[in-house]
Amino acid sequence: MRTQYVSTIPLDGPRLAKDLEQSSTFRYSEAYSNYLIGGPWKSAVLWSAGGDSGDGLLTNYAYDQEFAFTEYGKQLPYLQELITTVADLSRLNFVRLAVFSKSVIVPHRDFLELGEIPDDARSAHRLHIPLVTNDECFFSEDNTVYRMRTGEVWYFDAAQVHSVASFSSEPRIHLIFDFVERPGAGPLVTLDDRREEGGGIPADRTVRRAPLPDADRTNLLRLADVLTMDNFGEIFSIVVKTHFRYDGGEQFAWDTMTAIARGSKDPAVLEHTLELRQYFTLERSE
Structure with a gap:
């Protein structure tokens, strides 16, 4: 599914702040920090196979187990509510709370290492919701540079060459969802006001360089x-x-x-x- 803006959801500031304060006590994984120059890129797994917080490497989970909230996800009631409200849980493989600042991620493609996981269990689609961000945080896909704003929901084509940059020391915090492919299934998100698929990256989110x-x-x-x-x-x-x-x-x-x-x-x-x-x-x- 191509990268595209889907919708904007209102975030409850006080409840989000409380969850993020609680998340500061978590032991974050630095898996995939070899993709960074600067860094690190840190993540806490909130939903996974077997409800296992694990080590953050997507290849290291038992995909034959039931997917559920992890010990970290269970400590974040507002983010639990947000996840269950937005996502089709029947197709949801992982949700990670990802923190990143003052670094760049080298241009890369995701999912390349998941080839040995069965098709009906392998992550194939990605969704981002920025919880905390700023104007010095950027994404790029091929030669298009753009921003995701706080509270926006984005389909993200992680199979295309993409990169990320933060020129700020302030943390950028995203919820990152991974979904399994399910032919004939409905949309990945359950939002009533979502845009039609194929909308792409809006012009007002694109950075003119x-x-x-x-x-x-x-x-x-x-x-x-x-x-x-x-x-x-x-x-x-x-x-x-x-x-x-x-x-x-x-x-x-x-x-x-x-x-x-x-x-x-x-x-x-x-x-x-x-x-x-x-x-x-x-x-x-x-």
Whole structure:
């Protein structure tokens, strides 16, 4: 299902604040933080197979068990209510409370590592509801950069190459829902005022970026002169951040990082870059 804005729901500020205060006592997983430069990306599993909070890695759950709220989900009455009101529970695999700030996530595709899970149990659709966010938090899909606003409900096409950035030290907190595919089933959400499927990313959520100046592109490529395995993350972060501020064209981040790596004096850097690109965008096993 393509990325699209679905609806906006009113959030109860005091009840949400109480739940988020309680969630600060949780032991968050840092699973998938290898996708970040900066970070970490932390999550607490609120709904899962067997009601197991687990380690946060989606491959490490017993999918043959009944799905239910975890010990963490049971401590958050307002978020429980929100989840059960919004989602089709018969298709719901996971709900995670995800916290992220002052970092970038490398362009990647999700669900690649779930191939061994049976079709009728494997997560195939994703939904986001931002609970706390700010204007310095961005998503991108291919070459489109956009924002999700607080209380908005979004279908999110995690199978497409996407990235996320936070330029703020303030935490961005989302509810992330994963659903199983069910041919012929109804909508994933039960909202009466949801938009028709296929609406896409609204123009007023899209970030208009100036084209990347030629001089800046040239300067990025000159980073090859200093790129080593020791500073690989820092330089890749510069490239990804540039993607969110300027329009460098399709596949800008990976193409640019690959070009920089080709110019590095250390041949291990290019090999590492190509391996990462394969892992994050083409084929992956956990």
